[in-house]
Amino acid sequence: MTTGVAPSGAELLQALAAGIVSGGVEIVDLTHTLSPDFPVMVLPPEFGQCQPFRIEEVSRYDRRGPGWYWNNISMSEHAGTHFDAPAHWISGRNLPQGTVDAIPLEKLARPAVVLDFSRESAEDADFLLTRAHLEAWEDANGAIEEGAWVLFRTDWSKHLGSARYLNLREDGPHSPGPAPDAMEFLVKERAITGFGTETIGTDAGQGSHLSPPYPAHFILHGNGRYGLQCLTGLDRLPTRGAVLFAAPLKIRNGSGSPLRVFALVPRHEERTSA
Amino acid sequence: MTHPLGPPPKKDPQRVTRPPELPPVQRSRAALGLTAAAARGFFALQVCDECGTVAYPPRDACGKCLSPHLRFQPVADGGEVIAETVIRTSTDLYFRERTPWRVGMVKMDCGPSIVAHLHGDVAVPGRCRMVAKLDKGGNAVLVARPERWSEAMADDPEWRELTAHPKFRRVLVTSGREPVGQAVAAALSKAGASIVFVGIAEPWKPFAGEAQLKAIPNVQIMPLDLTDTSSVTELAGEIGGKTDIIVNTADHVRPGGVVGADSLVTAREAFEVNVFGLQRLAQAFGAGMRARGADGVNSAAAIVDVLPVQALANAPDFGFYSASAAARHSLLQCLRAEMRPGGVRVMSVFTGPVEDEWRQNVPPPKVAPAQIAKAVVTALAEGIEESFVGDIAKDVAARFAADPKVLERELGQ
Numbered sequence: 001m002t003t004g005v006a007p008s009g010a011e012l013l014q015a016l017a018a019g020i021v022s023g024g025v026e027i028v029d030l031t032h033t034l035s036p037d038f039p040v041m042v043l044p045p046e047f048g049q050c051q052p053f054r055i056e057e058v059s060r061y062d063r064r065g066p067g068w069y070w071n072n073i074s075m076s077e078h079a080g081t082h083f084d085a086p087a088h089w090i091s092g093r094n095l096p097q098g099t100v101d102a103i104p105l106e107k108l109a110r111p112a113v114v115l116d117f118s119r120e121s122a123e124d125a126d127f128l129l130t131r132a133h134l135e136a137w138e139d140a141n142g143a144i145e146e147g148a149w150v151l152f153r154t155d156w157s158k159h160l161g162s163a164r165y166l167n168l169r170e171d172g173p174h175s176p177g178p179a180p181d182a183m184e185f186l187v188k189e190r191a192i193t194g195f196g197t198e199t200i201g202t203d204a205g206q207g208s209h210l211s212p213p214y215p216a217h218f219i220l221h222g223n224g225r226y227g228l229q230c231l232t233g234l235d236r237l238p239t240r241g242a243v244l245f246a247a248p249l250k251i252r253n254g255s256g257s258p259l260r261v262f263a264l265v266p267r268h269e270e271r272t273s274a
Numbered sequence: 275m276t277h278p279l280g281p282p283p284k285k286d287p288q289r290v291t292r293p294p295e296l297p298p299v300q301r302s303r304a305a306l307g308l309t310a311a312a313a314r315g316f317f318a319l320q321v322c323d324e325c326g327t328v329a330y331p332p333r334d335a336c337g338k339c340l341s342p343h344l345r346f347q348p349v350a351d352g353g354e355v356i357a358e359t360v361i362r363t364s365t366d367l368y369f370r371e372r373t374p375w376r377v378g379m380v381k382m383d384c385g386p387s388i389v390a391h392l393h394g395d396v397a398v399p400g401r402c403r404m405v406a407k408l409d410k411g412g413n414a415v416l417v418a419r420p421e422r423w424s425e426a427m428a429d430d431p432e433w434r435e436l437t438a439h440p441k442f443r444r445v446l447v448t449s450g451r452e453p454v455g456q457a458v459a460a461a462l463s464k465a466g467a468s469i470v471f472v473g474i475a476e477p478w479k480p481f482a483g484e485a486q487l488k489a490i491p492n493v494q495i496m497p498l499d500l501t502d503t504s505s506v507t508e509l510a511g512e513i514g515g516k517t518d519i520i521v522n523t524a525d526h527v528r529p530g531g532v533v534g535a536d537s538l539v540t541a542r543e544a545f546e547v548n549v550f551g552l553q554r555l556a557q558a559f560g561a562g563m564r565a566r567g568a569d570g571v572n573s574a575a576a577i578v579d580v581l582p583v584q585a586l587a588n589a590p591d592f593g594f595y596s597a598s599a600a601a602r603h604s605l606l607q608c609l610r611a612e613m614r615p616g617g618v619r620v621m622s623v624f625t626g627p628v629e630d631e632w633r634q635n636v637p638p639p640k641v642a643p644a645q646i647a648k649a650v651v652t653a654l655a656e657g658i659e660e661s662f663v664g665d666i667a668k669d670v671a672a673r674f675a676a677d678p679k680v681l682e683r684e685l686g687q
Binding site for chain 1: 476477478479480497499501502503504505537539540543
């Protein structure tokens with residue numbers, strides 16, 4: 001590469017491929033395994049319910065199919081680690097390209113900025129990320145880049161397998177999430193691509209009691225942005241420098257989909273020595 | 275005196291499990307009337323419409339006046355045991371494993387003399403009550419039991435062959451999240467079940483009654499989600515070899531009919547729990563239970579399904595729920611035939627509307643969970659294949675027997 005001249009696409013891809021092969025670029029999986037015992041969003045039972053992941057064996061080298069193994073699977077679009085498209089929420093219902101089949105591909109591979117609020121979330125299950133928190137974060141870490149995926153690290157994924165993951169009480173679930181002013185700031189002033197969380201949804205467990213209710217859903221999707229939830233492995237990402245790949249299934253008029261989310265990151269030693 | 279049953283020893287893994295042979299199964303069509311009554315826990319014999327003679331054994335024409343108009347009706351069940359014998363050897367594969375076996379001749383107050391099984395506490399000569407029970411092959415047999423009954427008499431070995439008593443048996447109650455499952459678990463524990471496994475779906479969701487359920491003696495909480503094949507298979511892998519009785523209390527209740535239903539989503543959920551849930555249980559546990567139908571004191575004995583009486587006719591307010599119940603009923607009929615070779619009974623406990631949150635707007639009379647629990651224990655202890663809990667269930671059953679079409683029209687008002 002010549003200094004001062006932007007490298008061509010071929011040069012960039014060649015360098016990336018070489019980095020992946022040589023190990024200079026690592027791939028970090030941010031996806032939970034899709035399994036029947038993965039919890040889904042709990043809604044009051046008078047509403048339609050989100051179907052958890054289910055799997056039925058069709059054959060496994062047996063009389064149902066002597067030479068092959070395969071399953072039928074069924075689930076909600078919003079089961080497991082999944083993607084929320086703008087059309088998922090009423091605020092985004094009239095937007096163009098609002099469903100998963102219509103989302104422009106360039107939106108699906110983007111840099112990621114990781115906001116680490118794991119300590120605050122450990123101290124307060126109802127921790128709300130506010131604009132003030134974001135401004136303080138930017139003072140310390142620099143401004144959030146336009147077009148980035150903002151990943152909200154709470155280490156909540158580590159509660160999976162215990163009741164604390166959903167943290168259901170009589171007054172509903174309790175888990176951290178963003179306040180309305182934080183979402184307004186990220187969407188309107190930082191023009192992010194999307195917001196990703198480790199919890200069951202992009203909103204706080206008690207997000208229905210905020211104004212607007214479910215501010216992450218309402219503001220993100222009302223402005224054509226995306227959501228990712230039930231992520232894991234955010235503790236393996238650098239604050240900056242990761243490239244996130246999050247491509248939902250191409251479901252006609254789909255509101256979202258389970259997906260494999262992964263990030264390309266510089267090799268660990270490179271990051272720690274930098 | 276009946277010898278009180280002691281806790282069975284732990285299974286010797288080197289001994290061959292006794293195969294579940296059946297007593298003679300052939301019956302005439304006329305005799306199946308006796309079986310139908312026994313299945314519902316009644317004692318009925320044929321009575322001639324023309325001359326009033328009570329006939330036994332079942333036949334196609336009256337032995338006195340040759341009229342073909344014989345109908346099964348409840349008759350006086352008292353009688354005098356006039357003779358007895360004890361069978362000590364038999365060429366029949368079932369009975370040769372179970373001798374000595376007491377039989378006797380009973381002169382019934384209603385007329386006929388009957389050769390019947392004799393409960394160990396019946397004195398000869400002496401008074402007795404005649405009851406009809408289903409044997410391991412699902413056919414009615416007549417048993418003379420003492421006039422005065424005590425709980426301890428249920429331990430009689432002949433009697434225990436004709437029931438599925440929970441005492442010393444290991445029971446799986448499939449859904450402990452709801453009051454019905456919790457009440458059933460408590461009742462089975464009280465009835466002497468040695469272990470009551472209680473399935474809990476989605477254990478990360480708290481539920482009312484959790485602490486009380488865990489405090490019931492002999493209760494063991496197990497993860498079990500009937501909508502998840504792998505969950506059912508995993509539980510069967512853990513306890514399938516020592517599950518003697520299954521009581522399926524899972525029931526997905528939602529109001530709504532067919533045209534007005536908002537979507538197929540709820541209907542599908544209902545079928546996943548009420549129909550495919552039962553099938554998953556049968557597939558995961560059925561074969562193992564069928565193989566253990568004669569495995570001693572704590573042999574596999576029964577699968578009990580608690581289902582709404584709308585299985586017999588649709589109640590349009592809960593139209594899809596009724597449809598799932600009808601499918602469940604049909605599945606149980608199939609399962610009954612499939613489990614019979616193993617001597618494992620399949621019992622249906624039909625209920626009227628349960629007193630719960632989903633049926634608050636259903637007018638009384640409603641059924642309390644404790645009533646259902648009592649009916650489940652009674653069905654097991656008495657070997658009753660079909661029971662109806664609550665006034666509505668009993669009424670629907672009677673009207674179904676009279677004319678299903680009339681019932682359909684009435685429920686569909």
